[in-house]
Amino acid sequence: MSLPKTAILLVNLGSPDQPTPAAVRRYLKEFLSDRRVVEGDGVMRLIWLTVLNAIILTFRPRKVAKLYASIWDQDSPLRLILNQQVAALQLALQQTIPDQDMQVFSAMTYGNPGLTARLEELTESGYSKILVLPLYPQYSATTTAPIYDQIARFQLKTRNFPDIRVVHDYHDHPLYIRALADSVKAFRAEHPESGKLVLSYHGIPQEYADKGDPYPEHCYRTSELLATELGLSDGQWQTTFQSRFGPKAWLQPYTDKTLEKLANSGTKQVEIICPAFSADCLETLEEIAVENRDVFMQAGGEQYQYIPALNADPGMIRLLVALVKQNSCGWVCQTCNSNEQNETENAS
C-alpha cells in the first residue's frame, strides 16, 4: 500500500523581498491591509486605508528599508532561518520516523514564498495531507488567524483540496519551555554575569485583547512556565511587550519603558529573551538587540545581553518533531496506527 504524500508547512510572518523602499512598501501594503492586523469596519476601514496609503506607505518604507539593510545577510534573517528550520526538521523527521515520507516546506503569510501559492503548488503536486505549523507558539488573531484565513480562502476556490490540519498554538508545550530554558542556561554558561531576565513579547493593541484575543494570557503562561523551569524567583524576571505601532494603547508594560525604569531604579544588568519569535528577525536583531540596548544604556544600565531566538537549535527541532508527530496522529503516527491495528485485530 503506498503512503499518502504528506507535506509539513512551516509558516512565519514574512519579510520584504529586498531591503529597498519599494520592496518594503509592497510588503507593508500587503501586511497592513490585512483586516486581522488592523481591525475596523465601515468608516474606520476607509480612514485606515487613507492613512495607510497617504502617510504610512509614503514615509515608513524608506526608514524601515534602512533598518532591514542593517540586518540583511543576502536575504532577510527571518527567511534564511526559516529555510534552516525546514532543512533541520526534514533531516530530523527522516531520522526519527524514517518509514514515513514527509516533505517539509516553507511559507510566509505575507511576501514570499506566499502561503496560498504554496498550498496550490502542493495540491498540484499530489500532496493529499498537509500539516501547517505556524511558527507562533502563542495564538493571536493577528498572526495565527490570518493563516487559517488564507487556508479557508484557498479551500473556497478549490474543488478537491487536501486534508489540511493547522497547529493552533504550543505556548505551554513542555518541549517549547525546555528549549527556551536550555537556551537561557546555555547563554548563562557562556556569559556568567547574569542579570534580571526580561521576557519581551511582540505586542498587540490592548483593544484586541479586551475583545478576547488570548495572546497575552498565552504569553504570561509561557513566562511563568519558563521562570519555574529555570527556578527563578519573582524579582528575577519580568514580562514586557515590544514593537508598539500607531497611537493606540498596546499591551503593557512596554519593553522600552520598562528597561528605562529598571536602569533608573538601579538594575544595571539585564538579559533579554523574546519567546514569541521562533526566528531572529528585524524585531529582535534591530529593535531589541540595538535600539533597546541604547535605551537601557542611556538610562544608566551597564550590561545588556540579548539571548538569541531558538532558530534552528536542536531544542527547537525536537519541539517541531514532537508537534509533527502529535498533530499528524492517524495520518502517519506509528503509535496510533499500530494501536488501531491491534484494536481492529482484537475486535475481529
Ligand SMILES: C=CC1=C(C)c2cc3[nH]c(cc4nc(cc5[nH]c(cc1n2)c(C)c5CCC(=O)O)C(CCC(=O)O)=C4C)c(C)c3C=C
Ligand atoms: C498593527 C500592526 C501589527 C501587529 C498587530 C503585529 C503583531 C505581531 N507581529 C508579530 C511578529 C512580527 N512582526 C514583524 C514586523 C512587523 N510588525 C508590524 C506590525 C504589527 N505586528 C510591522 C509594521 C512590521 C514590519 C516592520 C515595521 O515596519 O516596523 C516581524 C519581523 C519581520 C521581518 O521581516 O523581520 C515579526 C516576526 C507577532 C508575533 C505579532 C503578534 C503576536
Ligand SMILES: [Fe+2]
Ligand atoms: Fe509585528
Ligand SMILES: [Fe+2]
Ligand atoms: Fe498518534
